[in-house]
Amino acid sequence: DSGVTQTPKHLITATGQRVTLRCSPRSGDLSVYWYQQSLDQGLQFLIQYYNGEERAKGNILERFSAQQFPDLHSELNLSSLELGDSALYFCASSALASYNEQFFGPGTRLTVL
Amino acid sequence: AQSVTQPDIHITVSEGASLELRCNYSYGATPYLFWYVQSPGQGLQLLLKYFSGDTLVQGIKGFEAEFKRSQSSFNLRKPSVHWSDAAEYFCAFLAPSGGYNKLIFGAGTRLAVHP
Numbered sequence: 001d002s003g004v005t006q007t008p009k010h011l012i013t014a015t016g017q018r019v020t021l022r023c024s025p026r027s028g029d030l031s032v033y034w035y036q037q038s039l040d041q042g043l044q045f046l047i048q049y050y051n052g053e054e055r056a057k058g059n060i061l062e063r064f065s066a067q068q069f070p071d072l073h074s075e076l077n078l079s080s081l082e083l084g085d086s087a088l089y090f091c092a093s094s095a096l097a098s099y100n101e102q103f104f105g106p107g108t109r110l111t112v113l
Numbered sequence: 114a115q116s117v118t119q120p121d122i123h124i125t126v127s128e129g130a131s132l133e134l135r136c137n138y139s140y141g142a143t144p145y146l147f148w149y150v151q152s153p154g155q156g157l158q159l160l161l162k163y164f165s166g167d168t169l170v171q172g173i174k175g176f177e178a179e180f181k182r183s184q185s186s187f188n189l190r191k192p193s194v195h196w197s198d199a200a201e202y203f204c205a206f207l208a209p210s211g212g213y214n215k216l217i218f219g220a221g222t223r224l225a226v227h228p
Contacts (some may be wrong), residue, residue: 002158004156033216034216035216042218042219042221043203043205043218043221044218045215045216045217048215054172056215058215090157092216094158100148101159101162102159102216103148103159104156104157104159105156106156
């Protein structure tokens with residue numbers, strides 16, 4: 001158990017809908033990361049937050065957004081969902097903003113029908 | 114371009130046999146290197162990491178990896194594989210520049226273990 005929690009574990013929704021994925025980092029970790037794992041793209045970095053502020057952006061679509069709250073939990077919002085958004089979404093956390101190992105949560109499996 | 118290559122998509126070994134999973138990276142300097150393991154339906158668990166110093170690093174579950182700068186490689190090894198090692202293994206690196214912490218992953222190697 002990494003100490004990173006993600007909810008929900010599974011999510012099934014329809015095209016065009018909007019969903020919110022939630023992540024709680026390890027106790028004391030200030031940095032949260034979101035990754036997408038799909039069969040065709042592999043594991044891809046989406047976005048990083050550090051102590052409430054966006055730190056780095058990766059291959060995140062404009063339909064996706066994230067935020068980190070004062071209690072350090074983070075939410076990833078996915079809107080106007082398409083079939084291709086079906087994937088496993090991982091959250092990870094680390095103590096610092098950089099040069100740090102990351103600890104991963106169990107993931108949320110999103111299925112868009 | 115920054116990238117990680119894991120040349121073997123699938124590997125099958127017999128229980129008790131030795132294992133080596135290959136990883137090559139492309140980066141202009143020495144990155145921070147990691148191996149993660151993903152069991153079916155599970156998240157990613159950190160096996161080991163290399164930041165600096167001794168190029169042979171020990172990890173959990175009896176795994177070790179060796180960093181070879183001249184070959185831009187960070188291969189994972191285990192002397193005797195157990196059936197519970199069947200999983201997918203990801204090599205990743207962190208480019209320590211720009212003040213952020215993006216992990217770049219390889220495509221993964223799926224390991225099957227025969228009894």
